[in-house]
Amino acid sequence: MDLTQFNTAGIVWLTVAAIAISYILQSSFLSWYRLRHIPGPFLASISSLWNVLNIVTGRTSPVLEKLPGRYGPLVRTGPNYVLTDDAEILRHVNGVRSTYPRNGWYEGFRVDEYDHMGSHIDTSVHDAIKSKVIGGYNGKDGIDLEGAIGSQVKTLVSEIRRTRGSRPRSRPRWMPARWSRSSP
Template identity: 25%
Template sequence: MDTGSSHLIEYSTALGALAVIYYVLPYLLDPYEYRRFSGPPLAGLTNWWMHSVVKGGRHCEVVQQLHEKYGTFVRLGPNHISIADPDALEAVYGHSSGTLKSDFYHSFKNGPRTNTFNTLDRVEHSKKRRRLANMFSPQNVLAFQPRVRSHIRELSKEIGAAGYFVVDIGDIPSLPAFVERITKEAPEVDCLLNNAGIQKPLNFEQSADLGAITQEINTNITGLVHLCALFIPHLKQKPHASIQNVGSGLAYVPISVVPVYCATKAFVKSFTLSLREQLRSTNINVVEISPPLVESDLHRDHANPDNNKKTNAPHALTQEEWITYVEKGWDEGKEEIGAGFSQVGIDAWRKAFGESHSKMASQSH
């Protein structure tokens, strides 16, 4: 063994020992007796566990599940104890409690100045609190209430005016009555966005669930087609209207674990192309929205339901990121909207078959 390799091994061993000392020793010594609080094993050693949860976008959901499992107190980090008890608010956050805020509140600072929420200095917090105290006196709070209630009523009225209807897209016989109700109670509707979808892992080599297959096809295909057919007469009466069908990048390159889902999205692609040509001379604009891998609950039936989260798939988009692409596509008047992998599929299809499709579509009229 040469000297360089020997030194590398020594350095690696030393770094490993330091890591053990840094993470494990405080856990074992436990000067504040935090080990008496239950929680995920890794959380007691390092903050990286919580970092991965927050990055995955499911922080609130995961913490709630942990409290349901472990109870009122849950250890979420080496120095992080979560308390789920309203009676703890005064004891922990009360001005006279004696507890201090953690460095976490630095993330809420915008520049060098602080406010009552993000300052960590108790003296500074007391000064700022005194300046605001009169505003939140019982007398002033009572005086604010009529104005607050007025704004709440106005907001509730706006939300209520938006309206909503509930339907199972896979329940095909119920769709005509559903559409009739919407067009009567909300005649201003001028857009149909077919976003409902089911994605189930199926293994035909073993034993595929026929009921699950039927449900997936009804939701992803049959319901979508029926809604288009039922809404078109109503949409044609509008000056401007649109049908937006949500496909998938998997329509172009399927993966075998979800064979029916991929096939249904290939159908959506084909159907939307034909529907667009048939309605080309009308006031209805037909758009294909083709998402790539996006963080959502679509994979809830997978062995790993989080395999579409950034923690497991760095190339996945958050819902906010994907919506930005969709809004940009709308602003640009695109008939096919994608991003990343799905946009590659759209472009490749257009390059290979776009000209042929245009010729064949023109011959059908």
């Protein structure tokens, strides 16, 4: 067979196809290889097609609920995604001085395009903000939270009694049940 018999366009298309197939195989292998130690559905380990199929068929939630029972507490659900139902793993991943970086998912918590402690991806910035507000969460700042809430509830109840009287009405002026549909 003489190579001059081949069409130049055919050789170009053959080369492009070989490069594309090589790229797809290499990227699939690298996607699988990085998290190969985490069990999960095989199709989920090499592409996002597994997630797309579950979304299109509308069975994402039931399928994801069953995965930890089948594969264990840490399950691979995509080339770069894992799922867990273990609180200890979550504490380890989100804990102080964790080596796991935050991904773009946290950017969804932005409010009016401003970053806050929950939306920062950069761990050092997140930790700096967290160190400034930690006093409000650790309970060592001397605020009697239950007492403050209790006094506000008492104030609210006394204000309601003062303006509306101490006895509730026997029947409200409007009844939402009148406008609702009765079930057979």
